Amino acid sequence: MPKVKDAGAMRKGIRKLISDISEIPEKELKDDAKFAEDMGVDSMKALEIVAAVEKKFKVAIPEEQIPTIRSPNDVYELIEKLLKK
Template sequence: MAAEDKNKELVEKIKQIISEQLGVDEAEVTSSASFVDDLGADSLDQVELVMAFEEAFGLEISDEDAEKMRTVQDAVDYIDKHAKVSK
């Protein structure tokens, strides 16, 4: 159960970052939401999102990996697998 709580915390933090970066309501940030199609992100927004994830979670996300992050769930899965810092 502790892992579930940690994952829920991670998801909430990611959703908060996305909401702030893209200026959308957190309720719109669902797991299946596409950054571009559903949340209106352009290429600059996507770069800024990746930078925000890197800073928040102590990550270095390669351009190749960043290109694969198309939905909120993609970001959650990647960060959950690679995060060093979850504060």
């Protein structure tokens, strides 16, 4: 599993994935915006984001954590935590 070397680069990578999947331009993405309420990202799209992030960072997000992911910030924090393990 890759270690977190550069949190900034990690966030940048995740932002790009979220932008690609949600079709929201990166410059318009807000880290604290809620996927469903603010960004119109439904649960299916959110799962696509999870799968893409898992693939990119070679981590497995525990199934029970998935419903707790509500914003880009939640994704950053979770991936950071998993990469530190």
